[in-house]
Amino acid sequence: MECIKRVDPQKWKEVPLLAELYHNLPTTLRCSTVKNSTLFRKKTDRANTYAYVGYNPPNITRYIVLDLDYCDALFAYYDNNAPLPQFIIRNPENGHCHYVYQLKDPVTFYGRSRSAPIRLLTATEQALTALLNADRGFTGYLAKNALNCNHDTYITGVKPYTLNELSQNLDLESIENPSVAMNDHTYGRNSGTFDAVRVQAYKIAGKLNYTELYNECLSLAESYNNRYDKPMSYNEVKGIAKSIAGYCKSQAYIRSLSELQARKGSKGGKVSKRKPVATSERTTKPWVDLGISQSTYYRRKRKSDSR
Incomplete structure (x- = not known):
């Protein structure tokens, strides 16, 4: 059996893997002292005071978090021949x-x-969820904080995985071709709502200011979210809307839009440009044979045509 090591969360600064985890936490931390509420706080050295945190910002996934909501889950990776996680955070009261x-x-x-990568991430998480019998409705929006002493924290020393490495020995075929719809769970809801809303946002971003665009995105995101059997939390929906509106008003988006319009304009000009006609005056250049300039040739021609 692989070696896992229990560490003291209160001394997280002295544990390189926990210090790295802290470094990777979002700058604006989604956090809470209890399960059923959410706070947004700037990340400080007091990040360990919150029992629950969001490990990922809305538009980036660095950590896949699974909820093994059953007793004796500590060695579930071994029992199910699953990849070893980097961190295991255990409830000391029930073993979840x-x-x-x-x-x-x-x-x-x-x-x-x-x-x-988004599709592979979705399939990988769903395959891990099925393999470890984890909670299919868990979104990872708030998870047990590995830096908080309310939980038992274990590290494994396993290096971070590439998506290909993590998915290598998982049964992705049944996930990629599921017998039941998978889009009501985890990243299916998040990425599905994100993709649907961003397409609509791009169409109206130039006509609205940030607040107006955010409200439109939030309304659209809520509408899509209500279609799911298990909707995402309101704060997660707000995070998606904020991410899209922020990007659409960012300098990076404005630059990319300008570049796209320039490419379209260049392509349009090239397509519409009239090809040379062998018998045209622009091709035969009769003013050369007459020993006059082009402008003189056309000036005389206009006078002649006007008579």
């Missing part, structure tokens, strides 16, 4: 655990993000 898998290359959910 959160498994935290760290990705070497974070997956982004920006407007220009590639869809292939």
